[in-house]
Amino acid sequence: xLMKESKTGYEIKxxxxxxxxxxxxxxxxxxxxxxxxxEKEGLITKENVQQEGKPNKxxxxxxxxxxDSFNAYLLAPLEADSIKKSxxxxxxxxxxxxxxxxxxxWLKQVQEExxxxxxxxxxxYSLYKDEMHPAQIICIQIGIEEYKAKLKIIxxxxxxxxxxxxxx
Amino acid sequence: xLMKESKTGYEIKxxxxxxxxxxxxxxxxxxxxxxxxxEKEGLITKENVQQEGKPNKxxxxxxxxxxDSFNAYLLAPLEADSIKKSxxxxxxxxxxxxxxxxxxxWLKQVQEExxxxxxxxxxxYSLYKDEMHPAQIICIQIGIEEYKAKLKIIxxxxxxxxxxxxxx
DNA sequence: TCCGGCATGTAATCAGTTACATGATTTC
DNA sequence: GAAATCATGTAACTGATTACATGCCGGA
Numbered sequence: 392x393l394m395k396e397s398k399t400g401y402e403i404k405x406x407x408x409x410x411x412x413x414x415x416x417x418x419x420x421x422x423x424x425x426x427x428x429x430e431k432e433g434l435i436t437k438e439n440v441q442q443e444g445k446p447n448k449x450x451x452x453x454x455x456x457x458x459d460s461f462n463a464y465l466l467a468p469l470e471a472d473s474i475k476k477s478x479x480x481x482x483x484x485x486x487x488x489x490x491x492x493x494x495x496x497w498l499k500q501v502q503e504e505x506x507x508x509x510x511x512x513x514x515x516y517s518l519y520k521d522e523m524h525p526a527q528i529i530c531i532q533i534g535i536e537e538y539k540a541k542l543k544i545i546x547x548x549x550x551x552x553x554x555x556x557x558x559x
Numbered sequence: 560x561l562m563k564e565s566k567t568g569y570e571i572k573x574x575x576x577x578x579x580x581x582x583x584x585x586x587x588x589x590x591x592x593x594x595x596x597x598e599k600e601g602l603i604t605k606e607n608v609q610q611e612g613k614p615n616k617x618x619x620x621x622x623x624x625x626x627d628s629f630n631a632y633l634l635a636p637l638e639a640d641s642i643k644k645s646x647x648x649x650x651x652x653x654x655x656x657x658x659x660x661x662x663x664x665w666l667k668q669v670q671e672e673x674x675x676x677x678x679x680x681x682x683x684y685s686l687y688k689d690e691m692h693p694a695q696i697i698c699i700q701i702g703i704e705e706y707k708a709k710l711k712i713i714x715x716x717x718x719x720x721x722x723x724x725x726x727x
Numbered sequence: 728t729c730c731g732g733c734a735t736g737t738a739a740t741c742a743g744t745t746a747c748a749t750g751a752t753t754t755c
Numbered sequence: 756g757a758a759a760t761c762a763t764g765t766a767a768c769t770g771a772t773t774a775c776a777t778g779c780c781g782g783a
Contacts, residue, residue: 394656401762414648416641418744423764444752446762465650465657469668473584475643480582480701482633486694488562489633494694500637525723526654526662529716533648536712540704548697555693569734586772591736612780614734730783737775744769754759 393453413534491556502545509538561621581702659724670713677706
């Protein structure tokens with residue numbers, strides 16, 4: 392994230408919560424210790440910047456060693472994705488042990504959340520697609536289409552379930 | 560998993576690797592300690608079964624207290640999904656720092672893996688769909704359609720990328 | 728002969744979250 | 756007056772992975 396311009400830990404956190412939130416998670420408890428380790432290893436340097444009305448900040452700059460390390464990472468073999476643990480999917484799997492009404496509730500809840508996530512991605516896409524690299528476009532499109540697919544099945548499942556409730 | 564019939568820790572592990580692998584991960588290092596804790600809490604009982612030619616096994620049975628606990632879980636609010644960390648998506652996001660050829664390599668690799676996962680899900684679906692509960696069908700269909708969506712974008716992305724390589 | 732399957736379990740390690748502490752400023 | 760934003764960081768805890776130990780059987 393520092394390849395193009397320097398950032399603070401706080402800004403990195405916001406980026407992770409925003410664009411990266413679809414395939415990465417984090418918290419201050421990992422970010423700041425990692426940053427400290429990276430400084431110790433000479434991958435980044437900290438530059439203290441005084442501010443008025445706001446707390447001082449540490450602007451992080453990437454070093455040449457840091458650039459080398461990042462490039463080496465990009466050339467290294469792809470790491471396997473870690474599985475997303477989904478309580479929703481788990482419950483669907485055990486849906487036979489609850490009533491249809493409960494399953495419908497779960498579906499509606501996840502439908503709403505997924506729609507919200509999709510809307511966010513679509514907005515990001517329309518805002519930035521002109522300045523995005525082709526690979527980034529693929530990245531965001533995968534997110535978009537995965538949510539659309541999920542929402543499609545949820546909608547179909549809901550109408551089937553609601554039919555089942557009526558005919559019972 | 561014990562609601563319908565008793566199982567061993569080993570069988571639970573296999574199930575987690577198989578059907579549940581799309582939305583849950585695990586290892587012996589979590590399974591056996593969890594099982595031990597559940598026995599201590601009175602949610603399950605262990606029944607030692609002698610076997611010939613094979614090591615003895617501990618058949619796990621759910622208790623009434625265990626059933627109550629499971630039902631209480633199903634009635635409790637849905638827990639948020641934990642994010643899937645994806646090295647592939649992360650690299651796509653930073654694709655501008657490598658050549659198109661490298662991005663194409665990543666895409667092809669994930670294409671193959673995803674196709675394999677999709678084939679597995681489709682096979683499971685065709686084998687068991689007649690005996691599956693409607694909610695389970697939704698669960699497996701979400702997995703199937705998500706992989707299809709991912710593969711669709713990867714295929715589109717690949718042909719765009721290959722075009723870009725040629726015209727450069 | 729070696730590998731995979733059956734079967735249970737532990738120990739060391741690593742990674743991650745949550746909650747806190749601090750404190751000024753701006754917005755509702 | 757409360758809450759959110761800016762901003763950095765730590766400590767305690769929880770959770771998970773990895774690798775190992777054990778050992779027999781059947782098949783390539």
